[in-house]
């Protein structure tokens with residue numbers, strides 16, 4: 001048996017040989033979408049702070065006030081003594097905003113997915129999940145210990161075939177997809193998927209981490225497509241458009257009550273710090289008060305795709321697919337020379353051969369920022 005260090009070094013060498021080694025870079029947030037890396041200011045198109053609320057005076061003040069009033073940490077899990085008053089307010093406002101009966105806050109979006117899926121399905125049940133789902137839902141599906149069928153990305157026909165083939169052999173079934181796919185920026189056909197799920201007596205769960213705050217006046221991808229009534233379980237994050245940290249699930253009162261009793265990542269993990277909850281709550285109130293803000297990221301993404309002659313963006317995320325990991329690293333380095341921070345995304349986060357620059361737009365970007373990035377992408381011949 002090798003020493004643990006030898007084991008780790010050999011594994012790392014294999015990862016490096018595949019061009020997949022990741023080295024985190026210290027990045028300091030400056031004003032608007034600017035970021036400082038290695039002493040250089042870069043205009044970032046890699047963040048998920050879609051509504052530019054991370055730096056908003058009201059959001060900052062709410063977080064500070066929450067620390068003054070409640071201290072820095074929740075001190076315990078929610079079911080013990082961690083359920084501070086701000087939780088109730090945020091859960092109630094999130095539920096109202098998404099037209100759900102109830103909501104439950106988790107430590108992160110990742111924890112929300114890995115806790116919720118195994119609380120709803122288990123042995124003898126069936127999960128049908130889009131093949132491009134985020135890692136957290138894939139992990140949640142694995143943890144559930146039931147049969148998992150991947151359906152082809154956004155392919156309603158493939159889901160239907162799989163339901164016809166498998167549904168009858170299982171007790172309960174759930175169809176899981178994303179509102180906006182995090183690495184492709186494309187939208188799931190939620191109305192068709194939801195209808196199909198219910199036709200086959202399957203529940204319908206949507207992770208809308210990237211649609212919330214940016215589509216449907218900020219209410220998300222389901223509202224933008226008129227599918228909101230068919231979503232049984234809505235998962236989201238407080239860490240993107242809401243500029244904070246944490247995750248949530250919106251559903252019926254009984255589903256939420258079940259999650260409170262059965263979702264292990266909720267029960268056995270400390271409640272969110274009051275400052276994070278206060279920041280998210282204030283960000284949500286700003287979103288409700290200023291729905292026009294929610295339209296800005298998509299408008300910038302559309303201006304960008306228009307400038308480059310690409311098909312129109314459908315969300316705030318535009319992938320520039322360049323093929324190999326090396327191409328993606330080179331393209332990112334080229335843009336960095338021009339003063340832009342666009343982080344390359346490589347396998348295994350995306351399928352082999354589809355390494356990319358994932359360009360994300362926020363309310364902080366001006367039309368001039370967008371035009372300058374498009375010019376740089378074109379001048380550097382980033383993609384064919």
Ligand SMILES: *Cc1c(COP(=O)(O)O)cnc(C)c1O
Nearest residue numbers: 108109110134182209237239246
């Ligand atoms: C970011 C993301 C998550 C995880 O949310 P966190 O709050 O960052 O843990 C879950 N699902 C999708 C689709 C995401 O993009």
